[in-house]
Amino acid sequence: MKNNTCGLYTKEVMEAFKNPHNYGKIKNADGIGKVGNIVCGDVMWLYIKVGKRRPVSAKATTGKEEIIKDIKFETFGCVAAISTSSTITDLAKGKTIKEALEIEKNEIIKSLGGLPKIKYHCSVLAVDALIEAVYDYFLKSKKPISADLQKKHNKIQKEKKIIEKRYQKWTK
Ligand code: FES
Numbered sequence: 787m788k789n790n791t792c793g794l795y796t797k798e799v800m801e802a803f804k805n806p807h808n809y810g811k812i813k814n815a816d817g818i819g820k821v822g823n824i825v826c827g828d829v830m831w832l833y834i835k836v837g838k839r840r841p842v843s844a845k846a847t848t849g850k851e852e853i854i855k856d857i858k859f860e861t862f863g864c865v866a867a868i869s870t871s872s873t874i875t876d877l878a879k880g881k882t883i884k885e886a887l888e889i890e891k892n893e894i895i896k897s898l899g900g901l902p903k904i905k906y907h908c909s910v911l912a913v914d915a916l917i918e919a920v921y922d923y924f925l926k927s928k929k930p931i932s933a934d935l936q937k938k939h940n941k942i943q944k945e946k947k948i949i950e951k952r953y954q955k956w957t958k
Contacts (some may be wrong), residue, residue, distance in 0.1 A: 790888065792881050795865060795901075795902070796899035797870075797899070798869075799865065799866065799899070799901065799930060800865070800869075802869035802872040802898065803865045805824055806869070806871065806872035807876050808879070809858065809859060809860070809872070810859075810876035811831075811833055812833035812857075812858050815833035815919075816834055816836045816926070816927070817834045817836070817921070817922040817923030818833055818834075818921055818922050819831070819834075819917065819920075819921070819922060820918065821914040821915045822946055822949040823863070823908070823910070823911045823945075824952075826863070826864065826907075827949060828862060828867050829859075829862050829863065830860070830862075830863065830867065830871055830911050831860045831915070832857065832858075832859045832875075832912075832915035832919045832920065833858045834856070834916075834923060835854075835856035836852050836853070836883070836921045837851070837852070837854075837855030838850040839851060839853055852882060852883050854878045854879055854883065855879065855883050856879070857875045859871040859875055859912075860892045861911075863908065863911065865909040866908035867911055867912075868937070869886040870894050870895075870898065870911065870912040871911070871912050873894045873897050873898055874889060874912040874958055876897075876945055877893065877897065878916060883920055883923075886916060886920065887917065887920060887935070889913065889916065890913065894909045894912060894913070895909055914942045917939065917942065918939065918942055920935070921935060
C-alpha cells in the first residue's frame with residue numbers, strides 16, 4: 787500500500803472499481819447471495835453458476851467435483867465494495883465450491899494491494915455474498931449443509947434483518 791497508492795486507495799482498487807470484472811446478473815443462476823453491510827447499508831448480489839469437472843487432485847479417484855463455472859455481481863456501494871466484489875469473482879471463478887468457501891477477506895485485500903483499515907468491512911460484504919450464494923445453491927439442490935456454513939448463514943441473515951429494519955425506519 788505504501789508505493790502503489792492513488793490517494794486513499796491503491797491503483798489495483800481503483801482499476802477494479804473503474805473496470806470491474808464479472809459485473810452483472812446470471813440468468814437462471816444456480817445460487818444467489820444477497821447481503822448488506824450493517825456499517826453503511828451497502829448492498830450486494832452475487833450470482834453463481836455451478837459446473838462439474840474431473841477432480842484435479844491426485845487423491846480423488848472417483849466422481850466429479852463441483853466448481854464455480856460462472857460468477858457475477860451487482861453491488862450498490864462504495865469504491866472498496868465494488869473493487870472487492872470484482873476481486874472475489876476473479877478469485878472464485880473456476881475454483882471448487884469448497885475452495886471458494888475458503889476465500890477470506892485478507893486474500894481479497896492482498897489481491898488489491900491493500901485497503902485502508904476503515905474499509906476492511908467492505909471486503910466482508912463480498913465474502914458473505916459468496917457464502918450466501920453457495921448456501922442458496924445447496925438449499926435449492928437439496929445438498930447437505932455443513933454446521934459451519936449454517937452458522938455463517940445465520941449470522942449473515944441476522945445482520946440483514948438489522949439493515950432491513952434500519953431502511954424501513956429511514957423510508958417511513
Ligand atoms: Fe459500504 Fe464500503 S462503505 S461497503
